[in-house]
Amino acid sequence: MLLLLSSFSIALLFYLSIQSIIQVNELSSQLHASSAPSVRKSDCRLEAINIVCNRWTWAPVFIRVYLIGIFETIYIALCKRGLLKHSLSQQLNEQQVDTLVQSYESTTPQTAVITGGDSGIGLEICKGLLEAGFHVIIGTRSMESGQRAADSLTKQTGSDKVSCVELDLTLFKSVKKFAAEIKKKVPQNQLQLLINNAGVMNIPCELTKDGYETQCQTNFLSPVLLTQLLLPWLDTKSGRVLFASSSTLYAIHNLDTTFSTCSYGWDGLEHYAYSKACIAHMVARLAKSTRVKIYAYHPGTVRTKLFAHTTVFNIPFVSKMFDFIMLTPKEGSLTPLQLCLRKDVDDSGTYWANGRMQTVPDVVVNGKKNDIDALWNDTLSKCKI
Template sequence: MQVVIDYLSESVLWPVTLLVIPPWSFVWWVAIGVTVWIVNRLRYPRCRDQSKMIGKTVIVTGGNKGIGLETARELVARGATVIIACRSLVRGNAAKDDILKKLKGNANGGTVEVSYLDVSCMASVRKFASAFQGRKIDVLLNNAAVADLPQQLTDEGLELTVATNHLGPFLLTHLLMPNLKKAGGRVINVSSTGHHWIKKASELDLEGDLKFEFSRPLRTLEIYVVSKLMNVFFTMELHRKLKGTGVTTNCLHPGVVNTDIFDPMVSHVWYGFFIRLYVWAYAKTKSEGAQTSILLAASDDLKNVSGKYFVDCKESSPSPLSQDEGIAKKLWEISERLVKLQPHERTI
């Protein structure tokens, strides 16, 4: 495979593009884009593990669209009961119908349930989790996320991006931990390679209750990448706290994926066009972006693996900052306070 990639990217198309077609030509840029697209289709790995999930129950937050939907689709095909947790029941039921329609003829296929969840609202998280009391959960995939939203506070006084990407999953994991312990289950947190961009603990705003009410203007995506670093901190601290329980936890970077998470960015007048070009040429398809989530949820070979960070279906290295246990513990304590974790909810 690598020989093919090298042949396409180095031996044939690039020389033709760069030497034969004038660089100021529109065709030149199209040729570059097509070359990159072809190379990436060959380069991005697929989950080769074929482990079945018959009889297992999986919760996928944000499973009605994007990589969440593609992950749900594959896990149902492997026999799992997948609960799509999302804000739009209309879209959730449409996703359910689509999955089941394409599943016809698969005798070992599972089924789909849809349940309302606004992961940015702690009251909604509590209501959602209460419906699963006593039910075994094999996998909790904290997949739902937002990016590049205007800085704002929720009705509960939490910064919206942080509430959606970190605090909601943090609380949901606590509330469902008894269910996960019944199954010796897995917690999977979808992070981002963007967490490497954060170099200093001060950027997490631990002293300001994660509200990012700085006097300076915030850079584009700043809160998003910080929240993705929080996902890694949460995973590593959760791993330490879960030792001996039979429950594992890992996090992942799905890659740059062509989903509607880019919609707020492409709407910007001056750089939206370039974001579209970048996404078209470099981004994975939704199915490609789901591969690492599928591997971590399904693979029998990974049932005892915990506290790791994965990229492109293999273990990778998270940022050095994310390995600071002191920061992880402090973030945990602040998160407990912000979600108003009650004594009976301290399940970890």
């Protein structure tokens, strides 16, 4: 009996694998055919894999999160580390960032506000914006860390147009205070960029003083509150708002609006994926309410402190391997900087990864397909807007 069950399981797994490969091939061909000529088929294949993973409703969310991460890591190793004949390299990827920044031109003063700009990808975004001539205001939980980052950025770029304001995204009170400080520093309608970059992943479960799970409030609720508070200060002609999302959004196909008040045990990845999926699905709804352009983006699988609480990334031997395979923070800054600096970027309310707009799959909200209005209204209610 055990042998029969094992044989059936292997056969079923083999069948599902073959069907998935067929779906990925068909979908990647369709995506490539509808993309710009410069888009590589490997980029479309990764997007197709994510979409197919989203259809695996039989698999637990944390399994899909890990699978999406594994597939993206393999993609980076093959296509962005110079291991194949036509693949890119870390040096070429980082050169794209330098070229983008150097090509940016503006005749008027530009101001950007970024959360979590004192480390990781955020620090590289700040560096790029300063080199492009922006005045940058960093929202930081630690003023000491923020000031160190500001001093370092000044030395690296030669620009002293960087400052810090305290911000704790786990407290709505702090978000409101931060927004009030920005309004004192920047005249109304003269803020060009708001970059909701800060985030946490898979941290030990804890509810904030506002009553929400920390990942959901930090990654999702507080960025929406901050954006709503600062939208009147953004330039309606050139202003842009960016939200950091993640490819883990493809692991989610059900959004229950009570989820952000739930706790968890060993698996915090589902809450992380949930928070990033909420962002990706809501940017289209937010874009309908303003002339300011709104975008969500996935920077790629980047080697930052974000992975500090995920065990597999901290095993000594494995950690060294990920140091080589995963993108550097500078490489991870490319997509958000493109959304900040490229003048030909349109399509407000969209999700971007690998420097191009990508598909956001359908989702069920409280049992109803694509009821993003319910998610939106619930979010505003939680933020007390």
